[in-house]
Amino acid sequence: MHEEIPEVEETLRVERAAKRLVTEVQDLMKTARYRKRCFDQIEGITANNKEPVAEVEHLRRQLEAADQKTAELEAQNQNLVGQLNNKERERISLEAEVTYLQEGNSRVTAECGRLKEDNEKLARGQSQLQDHTTKMKEELKRTRSTRVASALSKAQLQDGYVAYPWDKKMRDTLRATNSSCYFSMLVLPKAWDNNACHYESFDDTLARANAWFCSSQASGIPIDLMTVQSEALLTKISGETASASVNSSSLSDLSNVTNATLYGFEDYHGVDIGVVKAARLWYSCIGGELLLEIPLEDCDTRLGFAISRTEEGFIYISSVIEDDKESEAPSTRSGLCNLFNLANEASKLLIISRVSNEKVLPWMISSSGAVRCFDTTSLSQKLSLHRLAARPIQLHLLAWEKPSGPAERIMCSPKLPPASTLLPQLHQNLVETIEGRVDVEEDYVGDLSFRLDDISFECSWV
Template identity: 80%
Template sequence: MRDSLRMPNSSSYLSMLVLPKALDLNSCRYESFEDTLARANAWIYSSQVSGIPIEFMNVQSEALLTKISGETASATVNSGSLSDLSNVTNATLYGFEDYHGVDIGVVKAARLWYSSIAEEMPLEIPLEEGDTRLGFAISRTEEGFIFISSVVDNDKDNEAPSTRSGLRDLFNQAREASKLLVISRVSNEKVLPWMISSSGAIRCFDTISLSQKLSLHRLAVRPIQLHLLMWEKPSGPVERIIRSPKLPPQSELPQVPWNLIESIEPRVDVDEDYVGDLSFRIDDLSVGTSWV
């Protein structure tokens, strides 16, 4: 089944989890599920306007369990009668008491499914001894996507890896199509945004640590395997520059952990998140350009 994939280590289904926005500092009240859907729609629309080559697929509700107490518990735990079902349908936070007497909260979030317009495309950047730079810069959009923001042009005497791999040509084609050249995976690890918290903060990857990871590949003279979100099917010479990944054993590369804005947790702490003034924001990290 793995061999039947059109592009190895790629996916036609991408998603974003949108939590309901808290309406007070105590996280006792949340916006309605319809408002959460509106925020999910605003995120994907804003991404498309920014030039991200994605399209909407589907949206669904997703229940997340969390422990609640105090005012949150008293305001949300219901008696469990049939008359409460209509309220549960529209509520984004409701609770119940388990047989141990512990108050459990259920947060109703929205799971937004989307895909690249023309799927993901793998691109290998070969490296050679003496390469002092990769020849491109990465930045991040307000929606949390990491993209190629600039590529060197004046390297005729000493071609940069970005030129040899064809990345510069793809960058110019994306610019002509008014699209951003978005990185979806690095060494088969996904680097797309994955959640919008109840405060409006977007959980995504940091460009600084990603630049460090790419620089380590250059220092070790190991090829870099990227996956890019495409806006159209590649044709002509671009197809010939796509190579099968030949990654070294993980033990041969220096390890630098991803510097995430916030690590993914198996549960949602609705009491610890604070109320934000904006629909979307990125937590206290620079969104400037990082050259590699």
């Protein structure tokens, strides 16, 4: 059995070799047939290609030209290769430089790190220095504050006298030379008896001052209240008045002195001195004072206006004559006639405050209640003397409103500002109040707002 197995394997091997041989033979036969067909095709193609030989020659020449161009391109390529090599060398050089720069950058980075550490150290030192400086400043401030406080406690203000141009100021700023625009009325306390030993209280004095001022405004006087103050007047007392007033003014009874109008004290020589408490009322004109200058001529025989006085002691222009055709009166030339007519139309009084810069307003109310003021007769005589001496008259009038323009300083021409500027319209109830108090008499001239005194017009004409 074992002997048959090698024989079978040999048989199988031979069969396989035969099959491979047959296969190879078949392949060779196929290759021969294929070559034969190829040769036949080549012969056919060669026969067919005999005609385009010229074209092949042309193509050969083109091929040669192409070869020449290829050679040229190869030369250019060699040149480009050389340039590329140069660029490569430059790249290598740049890479070396970049490497050097990177190394330098590393060194710079290391240096920056070191500088950063130094900067941090410096910042810490600066912070410590700043803290030390702050402490020093606070210490210096406390020391300086102590010195300043000490100097402040010892400092003293210095005063002295400086020159002041009084003449120039009084000449340039005051409407009336060397005279103020403030007026006052001194009201003495009312006496109980003729001996003036006992007086009414200070409240009564204030009430009388208030009544006088309100009555003046109701009469048409353009004044405005500024203030009221008490004023002490010294007088010599004796007898029961001295003992009563001196004892009442002791330190244990000072509360009674507040409303008392008479209190006393004893001086070092044993003389009893009494103090009378009066009330001083300060007032001013609503519109200020207007200066009216009346020019005079040698041929003037009259001034052309009359003056009167109110119950409160104010002197005013009561009437002005109409100018005749033959001669012109000074009142017409100065504009007083026109101003008076405007006052009549507005129901106002032309109050005279000064004559030749001398005040002619009332200034005191006595303990008996009489108003101390100027007499119209003596004033008329003085104005007449001005006319006889042909010296111009300067009258200051109380205005109801401050005028605008040249009329504020002086009026020396018949042309006057509008009536509403100098003498504004009164309220209707004020006019009615004034009219209710007018005493109409035969010599009445002008509007009902003018009240006449006991002196007639004939004796006060100038």
